[in-house]
Amino acid sequence: MSDITTYREVQAEIVRRITDGPWGPGTLLPGEVELAAEFGCSRTTINRALREVSDLGLLDRRRKAGTRVRMAPVRQARFEIPLARAEIEATGAAYAYRLLQRAIEQGPDWLTAHMGPLDRVLHILCLHSADGVPYQIEDRWINLGALPQAADQDFAATSPNEWLVATVPFSQVEISFQAVSAGPDEVTHLGHSPAAPVFRVERTTWWQGAAITHVRLSHRAGYRMTTRY
Amino acid sequence: MSDITTYREVQAEIVRRITDGPWGPGTLLPGEVELAAEFGCSRTTINRALREVSDLGLLDRRRKAGTRVRMAPVRQARFEIPLARAEIEATGAAYAYRLLQRAIEQGPDWLTAHMGPLDRVLHILCLHSADGVPYQIEDRWINLGALPQAADQDFAATSPNEWLVATVPFSQVEISFQAVSAGPDEVTHLGHSPAAPVFRVERTTWWQGAAITHVRLSHRAGYRMTTRY
DNA sequence: CAGTGGTCTAGACCACAAC
DNA sequence: TTGTGGTCTAGACCACTGG
Numbered sequence: 001m002s003d004i005t006t007y008r009e010v011q012a013e014i015v016r017r018i019t020d021g022p023w024g025p026g027t028l029l030p031g032e033v034e035l036a037a038e039f040g041c042s043r044t045t046i047n048r049a050l051r052e053v054s055d056l057g058l059l060d061r062r063r064k065a066g067t068r069v070r071m072a073p074v075r076q077a078r079f080e081i082p083l084a085r086a087e088i089e090a091t092g093a094a095y096a097y098r099l100l101q102r103a104i105e106q107g108p109d110w111l112t113a114h115m116g117p118l119d120r121v122l123h124i125l126c127l128h129s130a131d132g133v134p135y136q137i138e139d140r141w142i143n144l145g146a147l148p149q150a151a152d153q154d155f156a157a158t159s160p161n162e163w164l165v166a167t168v169p170f171s172q173v174e175i176s177f178q179a180v181s182a183g184p185d186e187v188t189h190l191g192h193s194p195a196a197p198v199f200r201v202e203r204t205t206w207w208q209g210a211a212i213t214h215v216r217l218s219h220r221a222g223y224r225m226t227t228r229y
Numbered sequence: 230m231s232d233i234t235t236y237r238e239v240q241a242e243i244v245r246r247i248t249d250g251p252w253g254p255g256t257l258l259p260g261e262v263e264l265a266a267e268f269g270c271s272r273t274t275i276n277r278a279l280r281e282v283s284d285l286g287l288l289d290r291r292r293k294a295g296t297r298v299r300m301a302p303v304r305q306a307r308f309e310i311p312l313a314r315a316e317i318e319a320t321g322a323a324y325a326y327r328l329l330q331r332a333i334e335q336g337p338d339w340l341t342a343h344m345g346p347l348d349r350v351l352h353i354l355c356l357h358s359a360d361g362v363p364y365q366i367e368d369r370w371i372n373l374g375a376l377p378q379a380a381d382q383d384f385a386a387t388s389p390n391e392w393l394v395a396t397v398p399f400s401q402v403e404i405s406f407q408a409v410s411a412g413p414d415e416v417t418h419l420g421h422s423p424a425a426p427v428f429r430v431e432r433t434t435w436w437q438g439a440a441i442t443h444v445r446l447s448h449r450a451g452y453r454m455t456t457r458y
Numbered sequence: 459c460a461g462t463g464g465t466c467t468a469g470a471c472c473a474c475a476a477c
Numbered sequence: 478t479t480g481t482g483g484t485c486t487a488g489a490c491c492a493c494t495g496g
Contacts, residue, residue, distance in 0.1 A: 005485075006484075006485080007484075007485085025395070031461085031462065031463085032462080032463070033462090041485075041486085042485065042486045042487065042488095043486095043487085043488095044465095044484095044485070044486070044487085045484085045485060045486080047463075047464080047465090048484090048485095050463090051463095051464090061462095061463065061464095062462080062463075062493085062494075062495090063461085063462050063463045063464075063492070063493045063494060063495090064460085064461055064462045064463075064493065064494045064495050064496090065461095065462075065463090065494075065495065066461090066462060066463080067462090067463080072312065072315070072394055072395075073394065074309055075309065075310040075311075075394075076307055076308060076309045076310060077307070077308050077310055077402070077404045078305055078306070078307045078308075079305060079306050079307075079308065080303055080304065080305045081304040081305060081306055082304075083301065086301070165301060165302065165304075166254070166301075172457065172458070173306070173457065173458055174455065174456070174457045175306045175455070175456055175457075176453045176454060176455035176456075177406055177428070177453065177454045177455075178408075178428055178451075178452065178453040178454070179407075179408030179409070179426040179427055179428035179429075179448075179452075180408070180426055181425070181426050195424060196410070196426075197408040197409055197410050197425075197426035197427065198408055198426065199406070199407055199408040200408075219408075222407075223407065223408075224405045224406065224407040225405060225406045225407070226403065226404070226405035226406075227403070227404055227405075228401065228402065228403045228404075229401070229402055234466075235465075235466080236465075236466085260480085260481065260482085261481080261482070262481090270466075270467085271466060271467045271468065271469095272467095272468085272469095273465095273466070273467070273468085273484095274465085274466060274467085276482075276483080276484090277465090277466095279482090280482095280483090290481095290482065290483095291474085291475075291476090291481080291482075292473070292474045292475060292476090292480085292481050292482045292483075293474065293475045293476050293477090293479080293480055293481045293482075294475070294476065294480095294481075294482090295480090295481060295482080296481090296482080
């Protein structure tokens with residue numbers, strides 16, 4: 001009974017015991033009731049502390065089996081994916097948007113492979129700039145079967161990214177990052193030299209089982225995506 | 230009073246009202262007490278539901294000010310950063326590790342700029358392979374001032390990454406992703422052609438205010454880091 | 459089948475910040 | 478100053494799952 005009563009204090013003590021204390025990898029922790037007695041607080045408090053430490057990736061909790069210290073902690077990082085406008089304006093630079101291309105197409109094969117069967121697709125190519133310097137290319141496909149009202153937007157002044165954020169909810173998202181060589185679009189519009197490394201983010205969004213949109217964001221040279229925690 | 234009693238049901242209803250219902254961006258939500266009365270559940274349940282929706286990035290909660298729908302939802306993604314071994318073995322391939330270089334050095338300037346003042350630094354270069362094919366280069370610096378016992382490890386059989394995961398806790402981490410051109414190490418050890426795009430992860434770890442280690446992970450060609458949520 | 463975590467409740471006090 | 482979310486409590490029932 002040590003009168004550690006807030007869930008944050010409990011949390012800190014749990015983490016301490018795991019990281020440099022007696023609870024090495026694989027240890028089975030005492031049950032919640034027992035810990036509540038030890039710390040002199042309610043089971044609810046212990047539960048919240050353990051739940052959050054579990055969310056951090058340090059613990060594995062299962063009914064009946066109990067709470068166990070993970071053999072290898074799951075290392076995870078959380079990134080905020082900002083709108084280009086917000087990212088640019090946050091640096092104090094002037095944001096500009098330009099539509100490069102807009103067409104209604106059949107989805108190419110690689111896209112249907114990714115999004116599922118598609119009929120008509122709105123294909124948009126546009127550019128985000130910071131103080132006049134090209135910053136990011138947005139290459140986007142919108143499934144008109146799932147989102148017909150997109151066809152009425154001309155996207156001359158507003159980027160599809162912003163319009164979609166304001167218009168469409170999302171139930172599932174897949175994001176991937178990779179390094180690729182600059183292609184014709186990056187050379188022409190971002191000013192990359194051919195075959196320069198490009199940081200590319202791809203995101204596909206589903207709503208109620210239907211694929212809504214897929215986007216490729218190609219970043220300016222030297223771009224870094226960073227997070228701390 | 231609608232007898233939505235579990236926090237998950239409340240959560241789903243809240244999200245529904247935000248995404249395609251009456252609670253557009255900027256809306257001030259009713260207080261927790263009022264919502265509890267409406268849903269016919271306890272305030273605790275409402276609180277948990279709102280807290281989690283807030284963690285999703287859809288709500289902004291402040292004491293006295295109340296709960297408000299964010300104007301632009303914060304889009305965030307969570308990535309698991311796996312050990313190379315786990316990542317490779319998960320594909321069914323045979324994992325192999327090879328130490329390429331091990332030396333005690335003065336920290337280069339860019340490193341001290343990043344980690345703070347350094348005295349002696351253990352510098353390790355090693356390679357992770359899948360079925361004999363180079364998969365990832367680990368280029369690591371360990372601050373011997375903060376972690377002297379690292380000097381006793383030869384890292385001939387175990388990668389510094391795995392040793393550190395098992396040995397060192399961390400209090401703060403910075404991770405960044407970027408695309409770079411292949412350098413001599415990537416050409417020699419990963420088999421990249423010169424100037425090929427390389428996906429690079431950099432991670433710096435602190436413990437109790439002291440920088441412990443910094444690592445650059447360079448991935449094989451075509452590598453993607455993906456997450457769904 | 460029994461033990462563990464998962465969750466809900468009703469009530470209470472507190473801390474912060476907007477007014 | 479005062480309203481709002483933040484948190485704790487004691488107790489209860491439930492759901493999952495390991496033995």
